[in-house]
Amino acid sequence: MQTARASLPRAAAAHAVLLAYTLIALFPVFVIVINAFKERRAIFNSPLALPGPETFSTIGFETVMSQGNFLLYFQNSFIVTLVSLFCVLLFGAMAAFALSEYKFRGNLLMGLYLALGIMIPIRLGTVAILQLMVATGLVNTLTALILVYTAQGLPLAIFILSEFMRTVSDDLKNAGRVDGLSEYRIFFTLVLPLVRPAMATVAVFTMIPIWNDLWFPLILAPAESTKTVTLGAQVFIGQFVTNWNAVLAALTLAIIPVLVLYLIFSRQLIRGITAGAVK
Amino acid sequence: MEALKLSSIKKSFGPFDVLHGIDLTVEDGEFVIFVGPSGCGKSTLLRIIAGLEDATSGAVEIGGERVDTLPPAKRGIAMVFQTYALYPHLTVKGNMSLGLKQAGSAQSEIAERVATASKMLSLDPLLERRPAELSGGQRQRVAIGRALVRKPKLFLFDEPLSNLDAALRVNTRLEIARLHRELSATMIYVTHDQVEAMTLADRIVVMNAGRIEQIGSPMELYNKPANMFVAGFIGSPQMNFLDADALHVTGAKTLGIRPEHMSIDAVAGDLACEVVHIEQLGADTNLYLKSEKIGLLTARLFGEHYHAVGARVFVTFDKSKQHLFGDEGQRIAG
Numbered sequence: 351m352q353t354a355r356a357s358l359p360r361a362a363a364a365h366a367v368l369l370a371y372t373l374i375a376l377f378p379v380f381v382i383v384i385n386a387f388k389e390r391r392a393i394f395n396s397p398l399a400l401p402g403p404e405t406f407s408t409i410g411f412e413t414v415m416s417q418g419n420f421l422l423y424f425q426n427s428f429i430v431t432l433v434s435l436f437c438v439l440l441f442g443a444m445a446a447f448a449l450s451e452y453k454f455r456g457n458l459l460m461g462l463y464l465a466l467g468i469m470i471p472i473r474l475g476t477v478a479i480l481q482l483m484v485a486t487g488l489v490n491t492l493t494a495l496i497l498v499y500t501a502q503g504l505p506l507a508i509f510i511l512s513e514f515m516r517t518v519s520d521d522l523k524n525a526g527r528v529d530g531l532s533e534y535r536i537f538f539t540l541v542l543p544l545v546r547p548a549m550a551t552v553a554v555f556t557m558i559p560i561w562n563d564l565w566f567p568l569i570l571a572p573a574e575s576t577k578t579v580t581l582g583a584q585v586f587i588g589q590f591v592t593n594w595n596a597v598l599a600a601l602t603l604a605i606i607p608v609l610v611l612y613l614i615f616s617r618q619l620i621r622g623i624t625a626g627a628v629k
Numbered sequence: 630m631e632a633l634k635l636s637s638i639k640k641s642f643g644p645f646d647v648l649h650g651i652d653l654t655v656e657d658g659e660f661v662i663f664v665g666p667s668g669c670g671k672s673t674l675l676r677i678i679a680g681l682e683d684a685t686s687g688a689v690e691i692g693g694e695r696v697d698t699l700p701p702a703k704r705g706i707a708m709v710f711q712t713y714a715l716y717p718h719l720t721v722k723g724n725m726s727l728g729l730k731q732a733g734s735a736q737s738e739i740a741e742r743v744a745t746a747s748k749m750l751s752l753d754p755l756l757e758r759r760p761a762e763l764s765g766g767q768r769q770r771v772a773i774g775r776a777l778v779r780k781p782k783l784f785l786f787d788e789p790l791s792n793l794d795a796a797l798r799v800n801t802r803l804e805i806a807r808l809h810r811e812l813s814a815t816m817i818y819v820t821h822d823q824v825e826a827m828t829l830a831d832r833i834v835v836m837n838a839g840r841i842e843q844i845g846s847p848m849e850l851y852n853k854p855a856n857m858f859v860a861g862f863i864g865s866p867q868m869n870f871l872d873a874d875a876l877h878v879t880g881a882k883t884l885g886i887r888p889e890h891m892s893i894d895a896v897a898g899d900l901a902c903e904v905v906h907i908e909q910l911g912a913d914t915n916l917y918l919k920s921e922k923i924g925l926l927t928a929r930l931f932g933e934h935y936h937a938v939g940a941r942v943f944v945t946f947d948k949s950k951q952h953l954f955g956d957e958g959q960r961i962a963g
């Protein structure tokens with residue numbers, strides 16, 4: 351296609367770069383997924399080969415399903431990720447709205463304080479968090495994880511969302527006030543829909559570290575009933591022997607839910623962008 | 630009865646004083662326009678009347694009632710914004726009925742008022758559309774409809790025409806004038822455009838840097854500007870301000886003369902000038918002149934006139950239309 355804005359060689363070059371990047375990014379995932387469907391010997395003999403008739407095996411998945419409570423682990427991961435995500439988005443958006451909409455003493459200071467968490471990793475406070483959880487009796491509960499992940503996700507969420515909320519028209523909010531809408535209605539029905547693309551971005555950035563985290567489940571909730579998938583998969587990694595079939599199968603299964611959530615949010619993201627374009 | 634009374638309204642944003650004590654009374658049914666350059670505090674004053682912003686000090690009365698502590702929805706006002714501010718998720722009908730729904734009006738009442746407003750503004754074919762499917766002019770009509778439906782004691786407009794193109798601006802201006810006649814409602818209208826102010830207002834409030842410079846009917850402001858700011862702001866092209874001494878006028882610092890209040894002659898006149906530039910507008914001709922004695926000067930002639938750039942012409946002022954201003958720019962009666 352030869353037009354004023356795009357020429358074939360340039361489009362081809364751009365696509366080649368993007369394609370190369372996609373391959374590099376997806377390659378490890380691809381290797382995990384193909385090897386999850388192979389026999390143990392085949393994994394080591396030819397790790398890059400696709401599973402063939404001789405090498406195909408679902409032994410990994412069978413082990414995962416029979417051993418341990420993988421369904422429970424999945425459920426735990428799901429609950430922790432979704433509830434944390436919900437809290438981060440709700441409280442983050444509310445705090446961002448307050449910071450961007452209301453003038454009050456210490457507004458700027460409060461904003462800086464809330465953004466500080468972006469620079470200071472929450473893991474530095476692990477010992478204090480553990481003490482806190484022990485004192486409140488929350489060790490080995492999903493609540494402990496949800497609280498920690500909410501705290502971990504809030505700074506970036508507030509930072510990104512408050513920037514976006516500043517762009518929402520004052521006139522629109524004022525029109526709502528003149529019509530007698532409460533500040534909550536203005537927030538939920540007028541402002542939130544307009545920052546939906548930003549919400550989707552924040553959701554993706556928040557969700558993935560939570561789903562993949564090993565540190566806090568290991569420290570705060572290692573009990574059998576509260577294990578998450580990432581922690582659960584560790585039982586197959588031993589000091590001397592590792593059940594690679596099971597590890598790869600567990601990891602493959604663990605990709606699916608994040609992928610689904612990501613697809614949901616990215617569709618939101620695209621819809622938000624196109625809605626903005628025709629406004 | 631007075632529809633609106635402002636008593637010494639002051640407003641500061643932190644250390645910045647934006648309004649320095651505004652006093653104003655608006656009678657029932659009046660169309661009052663706040664006009665002034667950008668940033669002079671017009672919108673801030675309007676937001677204070679609406680209750681969207683708290684005054685630092687002073688009192689606001691609407692319909693004889695103190696409203697300082699009432700939220701916007703309880704003040705009996707309706708507002709039309711520069712950016713239309715329609716609710717993107719609601720249809721035109723939904724946009725127009727939301728305020729009444731919030732106030733708890735009966736379904737039948739809401740339907741009736743929406744129908745009336747939509748008829749007045751010819752919005753009937755648009756009622757089921759969403760704001761994204763409307764043109765700018767249609768959106769502003771819907772925003773006006775949303776205000777009408779509330780049957781407010783006071784209409785507030787904040788530069789409602791600024792985002793429209795020139796042709797639509799004239800149409801919508803006529804529409805607003807018609808609405809004011811038909812409803813005999815009290816309207817407060819903010820604009821930085823003096824043409825809008827002159828064409829719509831019963832009374833104009835000229836503001837500058839947070840102060841009221843003058844209040845009066847359009848012709849009062851045109852014929853008897855209280856100071857040089859008002860004289861320069863009202864009228865286009867701008868009034869000429871000339872050094873009184875150079876013209877041998879005593880008892881004043883500055884002499885003001887509007888471009889349309891002087892005559893041009895090729896042979897004889899009071900003041901010899903050279904034509905610097907000429908603008909032909911069809912209905913009138915603007916001449917930019919330069920005089921040895923007093924510098925640059927603008928003259929506006931009616932109809933078509935032809936003068937070559939560089940040509941020598943003579944200007945004669947209409948003495949009865951001259952304005953004299955003192956040291957502080959204040960008007961000197963005379």
Ligand SMILES: Nc1ncnc2c1ncn2[C@@H]1O[C@H](COP(=O)(O)OP(=O)(O)O)[C@@H](O)[C@H]1O
Nearest residue numbers: 642645647665666667668669670671672673674
């Ligand atoms: N929320 C605010 N915070 C700080 N300054 C403001 C705020 N709103 C308006 N101002 C200032 O007040 C002045 C008047 O603004 P405004 O009333 O919007 O002017 P106008 O509508 O006449 O153009 C401007 O100098 C503006 O910068």
Ligand SMILES: [Mg+2]
Nearest residue numbers: 671672673788
């Ligand atoms: Mg303004």
